[in-house]
Structures are given as C-alpha cells and as structure tokens.
Amino acid sequence: MKTCVLAILLLMIVPLGHAIDTAPAFSDPVQQxxxxxxxxxxxxxQCRSETIADSNASLAEDLRRQLRELIAAGKSDDxxxxxxxxxxxxxxxxxxxxxxxxxxxxxxxxxxxLAGCIAAFVVIGRKAKLPDDxxxxxxxxxxxxxxx
Amino acid sequence: MTVELGHFALILAxxxxxPQAFFGLAGAAWRKPHWMALTKNAVVGHFVLTAISFxxxxxxxxxxxxxxxxxxxxxxxELPTMYRLAATWGAHEGSLLLWLLVQSxxxxxxxxxxxxxxxxxxxxxLGVLGLISAGFALFIxxxxxxxxxxxxxxxxxxxxxxxxxxxxxxxxxxxxxxGYIGLSVPFAFAIAAMLxxxxxxxxARWVRxxxxxxxxxxxxxxxxxxxxxxxxxxxxxxWFWDAVENASFMPWLIATALIHSLAVTEKRGLFKSWTLLxxxxxxxxxxxxxxxVRSGVVESVHAFASDPTRxxxxxxxxxxxxxxxxxxxxxxxxxxxxxTGFAPLSRESFLLMNNVLLVGATLxxxxxxxxxxxxxxxxxxRISVGPPYFSIAFLIPMLPMVMLxxxxxxxxxxxxxxxxxxxTLGVLLAIAVVGAIVLGTVVYGWHSVMTIVGxxxxxxxxxxxxxxxxxxxxxRQSLSASIVGMSVAHLGLALFMLGVAxxxxxxxxxxxxLSPGQTAELGGFQFTMTRLGDVAGPxxxxxxxxxxxxRDGKEVAVVHPQKRTYRVQKNPMTEAGIDSRWTxxxxxxxGAPLGDGAWSLRLQYKPMVQFIWFGAFxxxxxxxxxxxxxxxxxRVTADATQAATAAGVRTA
Amino acid sequence: MxxxxxxxxLLAALVAFFFVGLGRDKETLPSPLxxxxxxxxxxxxxxxxxxxxxxxxxxxxxYVLNVWATWCVGCRQEHDTLLEIxxxxxxxxxxxNWKDEMDLAQEWLRRLGxxxxxxxxxxxxxxxxxxxxxxxxETFLIDASGKVIYKHVAPMSIDVWEREFxxxxxxTPVRE
Numbered sequence: 001m002k003t004c005v006l007a008i009l010l011l012m013i014v015p016l017g018h019a020i021d022t023a024p025a026f027s028d029p030v031q032q033x034x035x036x037x038x039x040x041x042x043x044x045x046q047c048r049s050e051t052i053a054d055s056n057a058s059l060a061e062d063l064r065r066q067l068r069e070l071i072a073a074g075k076s077d078d079x080x081x082x083x084x085x086x087x088x089x090x091x092x093x094x095x096x097x098x099x100x101x102x103x104x105x106x107x108x109x110x111x112x113x114l115a116g117c118i119a120a121f122v123v124i125g126r127k128a129k130l131p132d133d134x135x136x137x138x139x140x141x142x143x144x145x146x147x148x
Numbered sequence: 149m150t151v152e153l154g155h156f157a158l159i160l161a162x163x164x165x166x167p168q169a170f171f172g173l174a175g176a177a178w179r180k181p182h183w184m185a186l187t188k189n190a191v192v193g194h195f196v197l198t199a200i201s202f203x204x205x206x207x208x209x210x211x212x213x214x215x216x217x218x219x220x221x222x223x224x225x226e227l228p229t230m231y232r233l234a235a236t237w238g239a240h241e242g243s244l245l246l247w248l249l250v251q252s253x254x255x256x257x258x259x260x261x262x263x264x265x266x267x268x269x270x271x272x273x274l275g276v277l278g279l280i281s282a283g284f285a286l287f288i289x290x291x292x293x294x295x296x297x298x299x300x301x302x303x304x305x306x307x308x309x310x311x312x313x314x315x316x317x318x319x320x321x322x323x324x325x326x327g328y329i330g331l332s333v334p335f336a337f338a339i340a341a342m343l344x345x346x347x348x349x350x351x352a353r354w355v356r357x358x359x360x361x362x363x364x365x366x367x368x369x370x371x372x373x374x375x376x377x378x379x380x381x382x383x384x385x386x387w388f389w390d391a392v393e394n395a396s397f398m399p400w401l402i403a404t405a406l407i408h409s410l411a412v413t414e415k416r417g418l419f420k421s422w423t424l425l426x427x428x429x430x431x432x433x434x435x436x437x438x439x440x441v442r443s444g445v446v447e448s449v450h451a452f453a454s455d456p457t458r459x460x461x462x463x464x465x466x467x468x469x470x471x472x473x474x475x476x477x478x479x480x481x482x483x484x485x486x487x488t489g490f491a492p493l494s495r496e497s498f499l500l501m502n503n504v505l506l507v508g509a510t511l512x513x514x515x516x517x518x519x520x521x522x523x524x525x526x527x528x529x530r531i532s533v534g535p536p537y538f539s540i541a542f543l544i545p546m547l548p549m550v551m552l553x554x555x556x557x558x559x560x561x562x563x564x565x566x567x568x569x570x571x572t573l574g575v576l577l578a579i580a581v582v583g584a585i586v587l588g589t590v591v592y593g594w595h596s597v598m599t600i601v602g603x604x605x606x607x608x609x610x611x612x613x614x615x616x617x618x619x620x621x622x623x624r625q626s627l628s629a630s631i632v633g634m635s636v637a638h639l640g641l642a643l644f645m646l647g648v649a650x651x652x653x654x655x656x657x658x659x660x661x662l663s664p665g666q667t668a669e670l671g672g673f674q675f676t677m678t679r680l681g682d683v684a685g686p687x688x689x690x691x692x693x694x695x696x697x698x699r700d701g702k703e704v705a706v707v708h709p710q711k712r713t714y715r716v717q718k719n720p721m722t723e724a725g726i727d728s729r730w731t732x733x734x735x736x737x738x739g740a741p742l743g744d745g746a747w748s749l750r751l752q753y754k755p756m757v758q759f760i761w762f763g764a765f766x767x768x769x770x771x772x773x774x775x776x777x778x779x780x781x782x783r784v785t786a787d788a789t790q791a792a793t794a795a796g797v798r799t800a
Numbered sequence: 801m802x803x804x805x806x807x808x809x810l811l812a813a814l815v816a817f818f819f820v821g822l823g824r825d826k827e828t829l830p831s832p833l834x835x836x837x838x839x840x841x842x843x844x845x846x847x848x849x850x851x852x853x854x855x856x857x858x859x860x861x862x863y864v865l866n867v868w869a870t871w872c873v874g875c876r877q878e879h880d881t882l883l884e885i886x887x888x889x890x891x892x893x894x895x896x897n898w899k900d901e902m903d904l905a906q907e908w909l910r911r912l913g914x915x916x917x918x919x920x921x922x923x924x925x926x927x928x929x930x931x932x933x934x935x936x937x938e939t940f941l942i943d944a945s946g947k948v949i950y951k952h953v954a955p956m957s958i959d960v961w962e963r964e965f966x967x968x969x970x971x972t973p974v975r976e
Contacts, residue, residue, distance in 0.1 A: 020739025020748045021659040043532050045829065045934035049390055049449030051534075054383055058899060059934055062925045087932040089832040094534030096519075101528045105519050105537070109512055109544040116504040116545070124497045127418075130489025132562045134416070425807060432811075445821045456822045463822070467815050474808035481804045518817070525820040530830055 154204025161197035162285035172275020184271040215301030224307035226687040241294035272340035307716035316376030324369030328434040330362025335431035352414035360775035371764040382724025389538035392450035395437030420484035432470040491563040498556035505549040554612035580608035602649030610642030633774025644763025650756035663746035671753035839930035843920035878955035886915035895919030
C-alpha cells in the first residue's frame with residue numbers, strides 16, 4: 001500500500017481503480033487472448049496488489065506495451081516470462097515458477113491431499129475395528145430431535 | 149473533553165478485564181461461588197465502559213473534532229454524516245476499539261445466555277474471554293490509541309479514503325469482526341473443558357449454537373466484503389486471494405470444519421480432541437489475520453497499518469494466547485480418547501473426510517499466503533504467490549469434498565445404509581449431469597470439461613440437499629431446525645458453486661473507446677454512450693456518462709458510470725455503472741479521456757454472478773436456522789442438576 | 801502421544817518466521833541484474849538531442865547510473881548529494897531521465913546543477929525496463945568490466961554512498 005501511495009505521489013494523479021487499455025486490441029483473437037492471459041499473470045511493481053492488466057500505474061502501462069510488442073514479435077509465453085523475470089526477478093510472476101525454492105509450494109496440494117487421505121484411512125481403519133456402542137449414559141446428549 | 153473521557157473509560161474498561169479474568173478462572177478452579185458471581189459483574193461493567201469509550205470516539209467524528217488526530221486523519225467536514233460515523237472504524241486505531249467493543253458484547257451475550265450451563269463452565273469461559281479482552285485493551289492503550297490529540301488542531305480533516313465512502317464500510321467491518329471475535333467463544337469453551345478435564349456431548353451441545361452464530365456472521369462479513377469490492381472497484385472481480393482475504397477465509401474454513409466436527413462430538417462423543425484443536429485453531433487464525441493485516445509482514449492492498457511495533461505486540465499476544473491453549477491441548481488431549489468406533493461407510497467417516505479436506509485447504513491457503521515470507525526470511529529470494537496458484541491449490545481438496553457432499557448428507561450414523569438412498573442419489577446425479585450438459589453446451593456454449601463438472605456438482609448438491617426436508621414434509625414427519633438449517637446451508641453452497649462456475653467460465657470483457665453517439669458491442673448487447681457531462685457530489689466532482697444498453701434493438705438498461713475526483717484527497721476514482729439481473733450483470737467503467745470527447749471504457753458481462761453472494765448469504769441463513777434448534781434452547785435440567793450436584797456447585 | 805505436541809511446535813515455527821519477517825524491508829525488491837552485464841543502450845542526450853549517450857562510452861571504466869525525473873520528489877531530495885558525489889570525482893555519474901520531457905529535464909539541470917557527465921533521455925521507459933527500474937530514484941553501480949554490482953532503491957545519501965558504494969568500488973578496478 002505504501003509503494004502504491006508513493007507511486008501516486010510520484011506520478012501526480014493516478015486514477016484509483018481499474019486500468020483500462022487505451023491501445024487497440026489485437027486483430028488476431030489468439031494473440032488477444034494470450035495478451036489478456038499473460039497480463040493477468042504479471043504483478044505490477046508499483047501498485048503491488050494488482051496485475052499489470054488491472055493497475056493504473058505508468059509502469060504497468062509500459063509493461064503492457066512491452067507485452068504487446070513481444071506477442072506481436074512472435075515470442076512464446078515462456079520467452080515472455082523469461083524476459084520479465086530477467087529484468088524484475090521472480091517477484092513479477094503471480095504464478096510462481098517451478099524452481100528449487102518453490103517445489104514444496106507446488107507439491108503441497110497433492111502432498112497434503114495424500115497425507116490427509118492416508119491419515120483419514122488409518123483413523124477409519126482403526127475405528128472400524130472398535131465396537132460402535134453408544135457411550136455411557138452420563139456422556140450421552142439428550143438430543144431429542146434432529147439427526148444432525 | 150469527550151475524548152479524554154473516552155480514553156479514561158477505556159483505561160477503566162481494561163482494569164475491569166483483570167478481575168473478570170481472575171475471578172472467572174480462579175473462582176472456577178477453587179469452586180468459590182462468590183467469585184464466580186463477581187465475574188458477571190465485571191463483564192457488565194467492562195461492556196458499559198467500552199461502549200462509553202466507543203461512543204466518545206463516534207461523537208468526536210460526529211462533531212468534526214479535528215483536534216483529535218484520528219478524526220483529522222480519517223474524516224472531513226464535507227464527508228456525508230453516515231460515512232463520518234462509519235469512519236470511526238475506517239482505520240487501524242478505531243477499528244481496534246470496535247474489535248474490543250464487539251468482544252465485550254459477545255462476552256455479555258455468553259454471560260446472559262448461559263442459564264443452562266453450569267456456573268463453573270461459564271465462569272471459566274468468561275475468564276478466558278476476559279484475558280483476551282485484556283490483551284486487546286492493552287494493545288490499544290499502549291500502541292494504538294484513537295484518542296491522541298492533534299495540537300494545533302487541523303482546520304479540516306484529511307478525509308476518508310474514497311474507496312471506503314460506501315455503505316459497504318458501514319456493514320462489512322462490524323459484521324466481519326463479529327464473526328472473528330465470535331470464534332473466541334468456542335475457543336474459551338475449549339479452554340474451559342481442558343482446564344476442567346471434562347469434555348462430553350453436553351459440552352458440544354453448549355458450544356454448537358455459539359459456533360454457528362459466529363460462523364454466520366463471518367460468512368456474511370466475507371460475502372459483504374467480496375460484493376463491496378466487486379461493485380466499488382468496478383473491476384468485476386469478486387475474489388483476489390489477497391493476503392487479507394485469505395486471512396478472513398482461513399478461520400471460516402476451520403469454523404466450518406468445527407461445526408461439522410461438533411456434530412460428531414455431540415451425537416457420538418467422538419472426535420473430542422480434534423474438536424478442541426479446531427476450536428483453538430479457529431480463533432488463533434482470527435488473531436493471526438489481525439496480525440497479518442496490521443504488521444506489514446505480508447504485502448496487501450487491504451493492510452491497515454505496517455507498523456512492526458504493533459506487529460510485535462500482536463505477535464506476542466498470538467504466541468501467548470494460542471501457545472498456552474495448544475500447550476494445554478498437548479497436556480490434556482490424551483484424556484479425551486474414546487474407544488467407540490464406526491463403520492468405514494458412515495456419517496462419521498464422511499464428516500472425517502470433510503474435516504480433513506477443509507483443514508487441508510486451509511493449510512494450503514496458509515502456505516501460499518506465507519510462502520513469500522518464508523523464502524524472504526530464509527534469504528531464498530522474493531517471489532509472488534497469486535491467484536494462479538491459489539485457484540488450483542484450493543480446488544484440489546475442495547473438488548473431492550464437494551463430490552462427497554451429496555452421499556455424505558444421506559449417510560447414517562455408525563453404519564450407513566445406502567440401500568434406499570442409492571437410487572435417489574443416482575437419479576439426482578443423472579439429472580445433474582444432463583442439466584450440466586444442457587447448461588454447458590446449449591445455454592452458454594461449450595467452455596471446458598471443468599465447467600461441466602462444476603455444473604454437475606452444483607446441481608447434484610443442490611438437489612441432494614432438498615431430498616431430506618422434502619421427503620419429510622411429504623411424509624408429514626417432523627422437521628427440526630437443524631435439518632432445515634443444514635439443507636438450506638448446503639443448498640446455499642450449491643447456488644454459490646453455480647454462480648462461480650458460470651461466471652468464471654463465461655464472463656466477457658472488452659476495453660474500447662467511445663464518444664457520445666457511438667456504440668460498442670459485447671456478448672450480444674449494444675452499449676451506446678448517449679451523454680457525457682459534469683456532475684458535482686457532496687465531496688467530489690465527477691464526469692458522468694450515460695450508457696444505453698440494448699439487445700436486439702430493445703432497451704435493456706441505462707447506466708451512469710462516473711469518474712470522480714474527491715476534492716480533499718484529489719485522487720480520481722471510478723464508479724462503475726452496473727445493470728444487475730439475476731441472470732447476468734453488465735458493468736461499464738470509465739477509464740480516461742482520450743481527447744475529442746472520447747473516453748476509454750471497460751465493458752463486462754458477468755453471467756450468474758449474483759448467485760455467488762446470494763448462495764453465500766443463503767449458507768449463512770441456513771447456519772442461523774440451525775443455531776436456533778429447540779434442543780439448544782431447552783434447559784436439560786435433569787442433566788445439569790446431576791452434574792452440578794456431583795461437582796458440588798450450585799447451578800447458575 | 802508426542803503427536804499432540806505437533807500443533808504447538810508448528811505455532812513456534814510460524815512465530816519464529818513472523819519474528820524474523822517483521823523487521824524485513826518489503827518495499828525494496830532485489831535486482832536480478834546484480835552480477836550480470838549491464839543492459840546496453842544508446843539514447844539521445846539531454847541538452848543536445850543530436851548527440852547520443854551510450855553504455856559503450858563508458859566501457860572499461862566503472863560508473864554510476866542514476867535514474868531520475870523532474871516529477872520525482874525523492875530525486876529532488878537526493879540532488880544535492882549527487883552533486884557532492886560528482887564533486888568528489890571518484891567515479892562518473894551517468895543520468896537516465898525516465899518518463900519525462902526534454903525541456904523540463906534541461907531546465908531542472910540548469911536550475912539545480914548538473915551532477916551527471918551525461919544524461920540519457922528515456923521518455924518511453926524502454927531502457928528503464930531493461931534495467932528493471934520500478935520507481936525513481938534508483939542508482940546502479942557498474943564496474944569496469946561492465947557488470948552491475950549494486951543497486952540502491954530510494955534517494956541517495958552520503959551515508960549510503962560511503963557505506964554501500966565506496967567499499968564495492970574499492971574492491972574493483974576503476975579502469976580496465
């Protein structure tokens with residue numbers, strides 16, 4: 001937030017809210033859709049809680065222009081991402097790159113799911129062998145109604 | 149003078165939390181009825197003083213007292229009255245005072261509505277809540293007082309951030325806080341159970357309504373926040389996986405798991421230590437959320453303050469509060485093992501899976517939110533983790549959970565017998581698949597397999613949720629609030645999923661430039677700018693355009709987006725023009741003037757987006773219904789008297 | 801039995817991370833250019849647009865690149881420091897005028913003094929993007945072999961110059 005305010009001070013008056021592209025869209029819908037997708041994958045470094053698609057900062061505008069030129073020049077998505085990270089580091093990517101320092105992050109969803117399922121099955125396995133009698137009287141709730 | 153009175157009241161309010169905590173906990177531990185009675189007096193006194201303190205701050209805003217630093221920083225004489233009053237919680241210091249006030253109200257409610265709970269338990273609960281209040285009051289008094297004076301006084305204030313000048317500010321924070329703080333009640337009950345060394349199904353029955361109500365408020369708070377951001381920012385997004393949004397979502401997920409775990413504990417006396425852990429974690433995540441938002445430790449647009457000193461205080465509070473609770477848990481949890489079981493296919497195992505998947509999702513969101521911090525602290529680089537990660541990571545545990553929901557709802561306790569429900573569920577699944585394919589091909593056009601899966605699950609869950617209440621109604625069987633509440637809540641989830649699947653798959657947007665008289669097209673609608681002119685608001689000047697939306701020649705709507713410049717802070721802000729229908733929203737936002745009367749505009753088409761918030765509010769409504777089930781309100785005097793006599797204490 | 805200690809253990813680890821994270825500077829982003837060859841450019845010169853300012857002009861010697869603009873409040877703050885550093889003559893300062901207007905830039909230098917041996921004019925910000933500039937002012941130190949060895953974000957001060965830049969300068973030959 002502080003950087004955003006700083007950017008606002010530096011750039012005089014910067015509109016708050018959504019950035020709206022003033023450049024014309026690509027005539028090729030594939031290129032346009034790549035542009036829309038990639039501009040949402042890159043982080044604005046001045047208004048740091050927004051993508052360059054959404055940010056009104058002048059840097060975001062410049063980066064969008066750069067993105068457009070790279071797409072028009074026929075660069076692949078990977079090449080474009082490399083271009084950006086070569087200059088601004090991994091910070092500029094909202095989708096973390098698969099590197100040695102992020103493998104845990106990317107493996108986590110499947111790892112946690114597996115670990116959770118294994119734990120659940122172990123518990124269920126154990127509980128299946130136990131008698132399912134109700135607990136002693138002084139521990140039972142007189143629920144009266146409702147099955148929930 | 150009022151402000152000094154408010155400050156003094158706050159000091160006294162803090163002082164009263166100490167006897168509240170002491171008499172509550174010591175009185176219960178040493179079984180002293182007089183001490184336990186004093187606890188309630190302290191609770192009432194603390195509430196009154198906190199309310200006075202808060203009222204003084206509100207009054208300072210009402211009177212435009214710019215000799216108060218906080219008022220001068222967040223208000224302005226031209227600010228409309230309702231925003232002047234709501235600005236009380238518009239920034240860090242005042243919002244903390246609101247937090248304290250809401251905590252005192254919850255504590256008062258617990259003190260007032262616990263006639264069917266043994267006094268020993270109530271006293272402990274109030275004692276723990278007193279410790280929490282003490283911590284926050286101390287925090288405000290030492291680092292974040294809203295009562296600081298500004299001398300010489302400002303002639304006028306710096307005005308409230310224009311983004312906050314909206315009805316959303318009036319409702320979202322109070323509702324959100326009520327949810328966060330409400331989770332301190334099951335937390336306190338958990339501590340009470342661990343201190344006493346006693347946790348049974350009756351305990352679960354006491355805790356469930358409090359947890360439900362807190363969950364309801366939290367659901368509404370988060371939904372309001374999402375809705376507010378959507379129409380206020382005009383960017384058409386409803387969730388950005390920002391650190392602060394995640395900080396509110398994590399306690400919600402754990403609270404949801406807690407609600408379901410409590411059901412098992414109440415019905416079968418199982419999952420006791422797990423329920424304790426969830427109750428501790430839910431409130432801990434609330435405190436963690438406060439820490440993240442106010443310490444500057446993660447980057448967020450929503451962050452109140454980035455003050456390491458304040459951050460250190462909350463971190464210490466979190467360590468003491470959660471640390472002691474978890475230490476107590478490590479000591480006491482082995483006491484609560486039960487030797488009863490259930491079949492692999494049973495309601496218990498479905499709820500176990502539900503919990504595992506919800507907790508898994510929470511851990512993933514926590515990991516994603518904190519991962520940049522982890523790497524930075526270890527000097528392993530600066531990275532960003534944003535929506536592209538979260539949307540995948542969240543779906544991985546949630547998709548299985550939603551798939552298990554329809555059968556899970558119909559599983560019986562101990563040993564589920566699907567013989568009769570199998571066919572119904574199968575038929576409903578078939579209907580869902582057909583409906584999904586129709587929606588995903590004929591109605592909206594093909595998008596992806598995931599879209600069809602999303603539609604199928606939404607429809608299946610929705611229909612399955614209705615089976616039980618409808619069949620009971622038809623057979624003229626009794627319908628408890630619990631059953632109705634559960635069905636409504638799950639139906640709400642289905643509607644939410646329908647909204648998300650539709651909007652995320654089929655939304656369209658385009659940036660164009662228009663001048664008066666020109667027309668643009670999006671999604672079969674024509675947008676014509678008919679007028680462009682200047683308007684003046686109470687504290688802003690704006691350029692307003694009138695956009696006429698037509699379809700097949702017939703007029704559908706006329707919207708008036710504005711580009712505002714607030715006179716004090718001078719930042720331009722865009723106010724989107726939105727045509728809202730249940731089937732779709734159409735948004736028009738103004739960008740910048742391009743010269744010759746032309747303006748850049750963003751047009752958006754969002755199908756079924758309203759169901760996202762409607763579904764979420766329906767979920768909350770379901771939870772509210774369930775909280776008022778008769779069994780929570782019936783005083784089970786036989787039970788209570790027995791237990792109380794055994795403990796040798798007079799029941800309150 | 802010991803598994804009940806896992807939650808409190810996780811909390812302890814989390815709190816430790818938060819404690820470390822509290823003091824860290826979140827504003828400044830590390831530059832991926834450190835240790836890499838400086839991005840080459842050739843831009844019009846502020847003051848004489850018919851001439852060019854290029855990185856090739858400074859091949860074989862260490863220099864400082866300072867990114868500035870007339871709309872930048874921090875640049876105004878650091879200007880006197882730059883004049884003093886330039887006066888010391890240890891290393892040439894090259895200016896990169898970012899997203900600005902030629903006549904405003906010239907007027908600024910004329911009025912406030914010119915610490916730069918030359919200033920490159922980058923109104924569209926293309927070269928700035930190559931250098932990973934995300935705000936002004938930013939100051940780079942480039943060694944004699946043409947590698948970027950340090951980047952300072954925020955206004956320059958004599959303190960920063962002596963504490964951060966000079967030690968690095970001493971370790972590398974000023975000329976090759």
